[in-house]
Amino acid sequence: MKTLVWVEHENGAIKDATLAVVTAASKMGEVHLLVAGSGVAGVADAAAKIAGVGKVHLADDAAFANALPENIAPLVVELMGHHDAFLAPANANGKNIAPRVAALLDVMQISEILSVESEDTFTRPTYAGNAIATVQSSDTKKVITVRGTSFAKAAAEGGTGTVEAVASTGDKGLSSFVGAEISKSERPELTSAKIIVSGGRALQNSENFHAIIEPLADKLGAGVGASRAAVDAGYVPNEYQVGQTGKIVAPEVYIAVGISGAIQHLAGMKDSKTIIAINKDEDAPIFQVADIGLVGDLFKIVPELTSKL
Template identity: 60%
Template sequence: MTTLVIAEHNNQTLNPATLHAVGAASRLGEVHLLVAGDNAAEVVNQARQVEGVTKVLSTDASYYAGGLAEELAPLVVSLAADYRYIAATATAAGKNLMPRIAALLDCSQISDLTEIVNENTFIRPIYAGNAFVTVSSDEPKLVLTFRATAFDAVAAQGGNADVVDIAPAAEQGLSRLVRRELVQSDRPELTQARVVVAGGRALGGAEQFDAVLTPLADALGAAIGASRAAVDAEYAPNDYQVGQTGKVVAPELYIAVGISGAIQHIAGMQDSKVIVAINKDPDAPIFNVADYGLVGDLFEIVPQLTTALKN
């Protein structure tokens, strides 16, 4: 069976999350990768080298530049007849696009998969990750999204896929991209980082958030994350949010600073290899998932930890 994976990119670089989707889709059989963009020849070149991809479908039009779901969905539907599975990573872009495709195809979508049992059976989290459900479907066509942290990424190089140029679908004109505001950072991308330092509302403000966490993150070469409460209080930008309504991460080391451990947050980081929690409340729920816990004043503990790491 063949899976069509929709590549996520910025017209210059293939998003590493797509490599996880290809890794997951490879378990279901042959994998084709769709690259729809505007002057995205470099992305096509990167896509053809991805390990496990046998064919790259390439199409180019100005209205694909922003990756708008309203424009991409009809294109994917026009290609769907040749595929049992239509798949993407469960990123913000994937969550926006794939339900529209499933609706147009009038088929089921199985979202946020963490395990593939067989060609018809999958496992996904429910209740904010507190339980997992096994879902089985024998429908002739399925739309799938894969949780990136649950599947290993394939190698970005080593493949030699055929590239097939396809005609773009007609422009829909239902939406337009006005502007995109991205947080610029020299740090690793949050979902790809080996180490994440995350802060919560207990930091007390944006200045303290930056003053306490930035030196620690610098010492560890880490990405910086935040709880929803910290983001809502404007301590950190929305792009930092880790949790059920933010980003799902699974780094080798996750340090939670002043985060109480609400279910919403834990759903986004509980798969981390090692979790360290720093909180003055010994009964904070975060300690239930932490491998190591430090009970005390974060404004004393974190600077001491930072100093020790630098020395």
Template identity: 60%
Template sequence: MAILVIAEHDNASLKAATLNAVAAATELGKAAGGEVHVLVAGANCAAAAAEAAKLAGVAKVRVADAAHYDAQTAENVAALVVASVADEAGDYSHVVAPGTSYGKNVTPRVAALLDVAQISDVVAIESADTFQRPIYAGNALATVKSSDGVKVLTVRTTAFEAAAVANEGGAAVEALAAGPDLGVAKLVGRELTKSARPELGAAKIIVSGGRGLGSGENYHKLLEPLADKLGAALGASRAAVDAGFAPNDYQVGQTGKIVAPQLYIAVGVSGAIQHLAGMKDSKVIVAINKDPEAPIFQVADYGLVGDLFELVPELTNAVG
């Protein structure tokens, strides 16, 4: 039996979340006694497959290269995964995907087609059939044991270190016959946000703003200079996003991105439970808020009570 990781990629390179999923699968492989295979479904995706082959812990990379996988629509990819689970080259006991928007789109379809229960947002692996996942917005951990023949998991990427690049030559890369184009969904277009700053989900430093900033103008005027000096990504609370201060892809929290940077600076963020669920695993949390009773201070390593309109410019000026 083996573990199959569904790679998230852009046909040219792997997304960072795939490396975390591979690390989780490697840990699972040790518990289950199986090797790790990576599935790369795309169009002209040889570069992404070669990158996957170099990851530590990966024994084989299976590549389905066809035009109808270019957009990696969930319906086509899920059908390919299900067909791969029981083929002679696979015989997979587990299917693993990163807990990103892409992974959450594909794996429920895989689980439904296999008639098994999906186990979402795994943060720890206890054994081949027992896993931990957060519940109640991260305030408790549930231990889940599955008796399904094939376990379908999404893993919280912040809970597992990224897989390293192996020193040896790399895993075997084999072609996988493409499945049919189901034709039930078509990508019409993508609107990509381009930024010189790091990607929010993979950033080592995040400067995040909340409703306390008062306006989108203040959000950009106060936070962008600080983020630029620190080489940080920008984030926002749901309240700030709902108010139009920042775009949706900046949202940190239970209904946004789950992050765990080395440094998280929360400016004017009250610390609602949904926001805390998305950032409380950060290594160091700094909170700036005028309300000394704000919940954010309960998880902050360093708290500064005061007027953010004075404190943030002072902090920016103090940063070398």
């Protein structure tokens, strides 16, 4: 079985999400990668070094510069003539591209797989992660998105794959790239951070959020996250949100400050290796998944903890 993996890259560097997808694809069969973009030969060379990769398909064209899904999907469909499955990370780009590929191939997409049981059988979460469904697909071509936190990352070095240029399918003229407002931070990106400190609605306002959460995160070299309630209340921007409708994370340590633990939030962080919860409500659902729980006033506990680090 031949699999085709979408390579997520930015500023010439391959994102960690791709390495997890490679691991998932390797459980299904031979792994081929697709590097699409403009001036991305260097990315293709780096992709060829990923352990377990047999071939890298390089599509270098201005039409693919910003990964517009309307242009990428026809390219993937063209390559699927020689592949049995297409896999992409379950992130913004992957969720944009995969459904279009599935529609063009007239097959059912399998979303956010957690494991590969066999070439045609997978597990995936349902009911906000409260149940795990086992799904078997009879489609001859499979389109799959992968929850990266459920798979180990393939080694970025040590592979001996070959790079093969493929013909561009061009600009379909269905969409155009206008611009991007990208937030910049010296802190680790949420999806790759080893430690995350998240704040919830109990912080009361944006000023408290920054005054309480950020000093602790800085001391720990951690990423900063938030519950949906904190984001909806305007404490922090959307990109901070952890949860079912935000980012799915699985750091070594997840510190939840003033977060009650709604199902939607737990779905995004319950795979963390160690969960530490700080909340004044001893009956808060977050304590049911926490490895370490501290009941008390976060406005006293967190500054004291920060001062002792």
